[in-house]
Amino acid sequence: MELPLRAGNRTLLGILDEHVEGILAKLPREDDVLGVVRGAIRKLVGVRGERPVEPTIAAVAKITGLGVRTLQRRLVTRGVTFRQLVDDVRREIAVSELERGGASIAEVAFALGFSSPSAFHHAFRRWTGRSPGSARVT
Secondary structure, eight states, rough: SSSOTTTTTTHHHHHHHHHHHOOOOEEEEEEEEEEHHHHHHHHSSTTTSSSSOOOOHHHHHHHTTTHHHHHHHHHHHOOHHHHHHHHHHHHHHHHHHHHHHEEEHHHHHHHHHSSHHHHHHHHHHHHHHHHHHHOOOO
């Protein structure tokens, strides 16, 4: 392991090091519990073509490798509730999907786990102050 490589390529090493640094910079820090939880929630909701899994705190705790109580305590210390994070992630996905186009309002509502397009309309108006139709790209 400590012997130098005979066929080492310093140019390639520099490129790979730069690439790895870029990837590491994008990963949430270990102390960034909100980023980790948001990522776990994204895994559970918003998958096109599949019925999403309801993002419960137990499901997110399992994905993050934390206990439910530990996760709850960490969220409380950051002044946020689990429900707020779920709403934030759903809002971000909804706005992104509607602005991108390609999916109907009903498809977006279904992908985010809403029981009906009407329930999605109410939530979207609460989140943004406007209707889902106004967010669509024409």
